Amino acid sequence: MAASGNTSDVFAPWNDASATPLIRFEGVTKRYGDFTAIDNLTLDIYEREFYALLGPSGCGKTTLLRLLAGFEEATEGRILIGGKDISKVPPNQRPVNMMFQSYALFPHMSVAKNIGFGLKQEGRSKDEIAQRVAEMLTLVQLQEFAKRKPHQLSGGQRQRVALARSLAKNPKLLLLDEPLGALDKKLRERTQFELMNLQEKLGVTFMIVTHDQEEAMTVASRIAIMDKGIVAQVDTPAMIYEAPKNRYVSDFIGDVNFIEGTVTAQQDHEITLQSAAGQDFILHSDKPLAISSTAWLAIRPEKIAVSKEPPEDRRNKLQGIVDDIAYSGSISTYHVRLSNGDLIKAQMTNQRRLSNRAITWEDNVWLSWTDTAAIALTE
Amino acid sequence: MTINWRRFLLIGIPMIWLLVFFLMPFFIVLKISLSDMATAMPPYTPNYTPEAGIQGMVNLWQAFDLENFIWLLEDNIYWLSYLSSLQIALVSTLFTLLLGYPIAYALARSPEKWRGLLVLMIILPFWTSFLIRVYSWIGILKTEGFLNHFLLWLGVIDTPLAMINTNFAVYIGIVYSYLPFMVLPLYAALEKMDDSLIEAALDLGTTRLGAFWQVTFPLSLPGIVAGCFLVFIPAMGEFVIPDLLGGSETLMIGKTLWGEFFSNRDWPVASAVAIVLLMLLVIPILLFQRQQEKAQEAAS
Numbered sequence: 001m002a003a004s005g006n007t008s009d010v011f012a013p014w015n016d017a018s019a020t021p022l023i024r025f026e027g028v029t030k031r032y033g034d035f036t037a038i039d040n041l042t043l044d045i046y047e048r049e050f051y052a053l054l055g056p057s058g059c060g061k062t063t064l065l066r067l068l069a070g071f072e073e074a075t076e077g078r079i080l081i082g083g084k085d086i087s088k089v090p091p092n093q094r095p096v097n098m099m100f101q102s103y104a105l106f107p108h109m110s111v112a113k114n115i116g117f118g119l120k121q122e123g124r125s126k127d128e129i130a131q132r133v134a135e136m137l138t139l140v141q142l143q144e145f146a147k148r149k150p151h152q153l154s155g156g157q158r159q160r161v162a163l164a165r166s167l168a169k170n171p172k173l174l175l176l177d178e179p180l181g182a183l184d185k186k187l188r189e190r191t192q193f194e195l196m197n198l199q200e201k202l203g204v205t206f207m208i209v210t211h212d213q214e215e216a217m218t219v220a221s222r223i224a225i226m227d228k229g230i231v232a233q234v235d236t237p238a239m240i241y242e243a244p245k246n247r248y249v250s251d252f253i254g255d256v257n258f259i260e261g262t263v264t265a266q267q268d269h270e271i272t273l274q275s276a277a278g279q280d281f282i283l284h285s286d287k288p289l290a291i292s293s294t295a296w297l298a299i300r301p302e303k304i305a306v307s308k309e310p311p312e313d314r315r316n317k318l319q320g321i322v323d324d325i326a327y328s329g330s331i332s333t334y335h336v337r338l339s340n341g342d343l344i345k346a347q348m349t350n351q352r353r354l355s356n357r358a359i360t361w362e363d364n365v366w367l368s369w370t371d372t373a374a375i376a377l378t379e
Numbered sequence: 380m381t382i383n384w385r386r387f388l389l390i391g392i393p394m395i396w397l398l399v400f401f402l403m404p405f406f407i408v409l410k411i412s413l414s415d416m417a418t419a420m421p422p423y424t425p426n427y428t429p430e431a432g433i434q435g436m437v438n439l440w441q442a443f444d445l446e447n448f449i450w451l452l453e454d455n456i457y458w459l460s461y462l463s464s465l466q467i468a469l470v471s472t473l474f475t476l477l478l479g480y481p482i483a484y485a486l487a488r489s490p491e492k493w494r495g496l497l498v499l500m501i502i503l504p505f506w507t508s509f510l511i512r513v514y515s516w517i518g519i520l521k522t523e524g525f526l527n528h529f530l531l532w533l534g535v536i537d538t539p540l541a542m543i544n545t546n547f548a549v550y551i552g553i554v555y556s557y558l559p560f561m562v563l564p565l566y567a568a569l570e571k572m573d574d575s576l577i578e579a580a581l582d583l584g585t586t587r588l589g590a591f592w593q594v595t596f597p598l599s600l601p602g603i604v605a606g607c608f609l610v611f612i613p614a615m616g617e618f619v620i621p622d623l624l625g626g627s628e629t630l631m632i633g634k635t636l637w638g639e640f641f642s643n644r645d646w647p648v649a650s651a652v653a654i655v656l657l658m659l660l661v662i663p664i665l666l667f668q669r670q671q672e673k674a675q676e677a678a679s
């Protein structure tokens with residue numbers, strides 16, 4: 001994975017200063033009583049984006065969508081769609097449609113009636129509605145199910161009806177609240193790709209809420225990582241993974257090891273960090289760090305090599321004892337205990353069969369990584 | 380073959396219950412309705428005594444006739460009473476629905492911590508005797524009652540209204556007495572409805588009113604049907620309310636039946652009236668059951 005750059009053939013309107021966002025949150029705060037669910041939030045979403053809101057349960061993702069859909073009113077700040085303040089526009093007049101976490105299909109209506117509901121409200125003719133409904137049914141491959149009631153469908157089919165219903169009016173923005181949360185893992189992965197294809201084909205801006213980081217990484221053009229009502233970082237999946245802004249973000253996306261230390265030297269982008277145990281580590285930082293300030297070395301498990309012999313060619317190394325090995329088919333994760341009691345996770349691909357594995361429990365091993373594998377975080 | 384005792388008890392006890400407390404009384408009433416009036420004790424003939432044996436049964440059977448049912452057709456009072464009961468029951472059911480729906484809706488949308496208390500308040504009147512509650516309406520509705528005093532004090536009227544002993548008072552009595560039977564099934568239907576359905580309807584471009592008619596209302600139909608039957612069926616046979624609150628022109632089959640039974644001591648005709656009423660009610664009850672079954676199928 002490469003960090004996306006500024007090249008013109010890559011879809012990255014957020015890097016284009018002249019682009020106007022489709023959606024803009026300007027200092028939006030939402031309070032329930034004295035509980036702040038969204039705290040002074042500012043963000044831009046561009047047309048055709050597949051924007052993911054990612055965060056733990058209760059961090060305010062659904063609230064953010066409901067503010068956009070018009071079911072909640074912001075306590076402070078403004079929300080703009082296409083440059084217009086929509087704070088006073090009721091939900092039924094917003095160019096936004098929502099796919100609900102519970103799907104919210106009308107149980108007394110057939111699949112076709114559900115999908116055509118929004119069109120009927122617009123006062124379209126019967127023929128027009130029938131044609132559009134047929135189109136949407138084809139899109140989600142449910143042609144044979146038009147006459148069924150929601151309770152006669154499987155979870156995955158219901159999910160597709162909900163999707164078709166929310167897309168039928170061809171909204172400018174589609175809000176999806178954990179759309180795949182109720183599906184099993186296989187179906188979920190397949191649906192992720194279907195969603196991506198659909199979004200590309202229709203050119204509708206998607207805003208998806210999820211608490212599954214893999215899902216966000218797979219589908220999104222950009223991810224906003226949320227933490228208790230604030231946005232911790234907005235970036236492309238690659239940048240979120242490779243260049244997290246702080247420990248919260250790096251910990252939330254994938255696995256990571258932290259080593260706390262003091263900056264003792266900086267030369268260009270190369271930093272020397274001294275751990276509490278007095279060991280020096282070399283790492284990479286895009287921004288300058290003050291000498292003798294506290295910082296954290298962050299390293300992903302897959303960037304650490306495990307070996308029985310001390311690696312000669314690497315400056316970053318640690319010695320420890322294998323505490324546990326988590327075997328998961330193609331890779332194994334080694335939990336290595338250092339002499340100070342800390343655990344470090346390292347991942348290696350299983351190039352050999354299990355029985356021939358060179359490293360096993362209680363082995364004394366060396367962990368090592370290159371000078372540019374780790375990054376420095378200051379918060 | 381072994382007898383499955385558990386199964387026998389499970390099915391047998393309710394069957395015996397129905398037999399003893401429903402079917403046997405029904406057949407006794409049916410038998411009386413086929414008999415003739417007599418100035419005797421009991422006030423009808425023929426009677427069967429075990430000593431008469433088989434021949435007695437044959438005599439009994441031969442003495443049965445449909446005279447009383449034919450009589451019900453000949454005298455206007457009966458079918459006028461049935462019709463009037465039907466009208467009063469239908470109109471009161473409609474008003475109970477119109478009054479009960481907003482109450483049930485408000486209950487279902489009230490904050491969760493209040494709901495239990497509010498539902499309790501709906502059923503609280505049941506702790507007081509039905510008779511006393513209907514009686515107290517006399518105090519409210521009579522010429523020098525609370526309501527007239529209040530209206531006079533407000534200056535809305537300058538002579539007291541004649542409300543007691545009219546059909547109006549009967550409607551008030553029925554709507555008041557049966558309101559909980561309407562509110563509770565409606566509340567049950569509305570309460571289990573997912574709020575996000577309304578939000579989805581709004582999201583798809585309908586107004587609040589549109590969402591109500593297209594989503595809330597159709598989804599509450601099972602509750603409406605249940606509530607209407609629970610009010611209509613007892614209202615149809617109501618006796619206490621028309622007797623206490625209604626006037627001489629208030630015709631209801633319950634009152635007519637009571638008159639036949641206690642004033643005329645014509646048990647056979649009174650029984651025939653009861654049998655016809657039962658038959659008239661069985662039809663809506665069967666309809667109701669079919670509807671409930673359908674609702675259950677749809678829910679599963």
Ligand SMILES: Nc1ncnc2c1ncn2[C@@H]1O[C@H](COP(=O)(O)OP(=O)(O)O)[C@@H](O)[C@H]1O
Pocket residue numbers: 032035037055056057058059060061062063064
């Ligand atoms: N109507 C409400 N009243 C009070 N608190 C609410 C309400 N809706 C949401 N919250 C609170 O706001 C926070 C964010 O909720 P939500 O946006 O649903 O989180 P998420 O979707 O990220 O799990 C939660 O702590 C929740 O309890």
Ligand SMILES: [Mg+2]
Pocket residue numbers: 061062
């Ligand atoms: Mg949520």
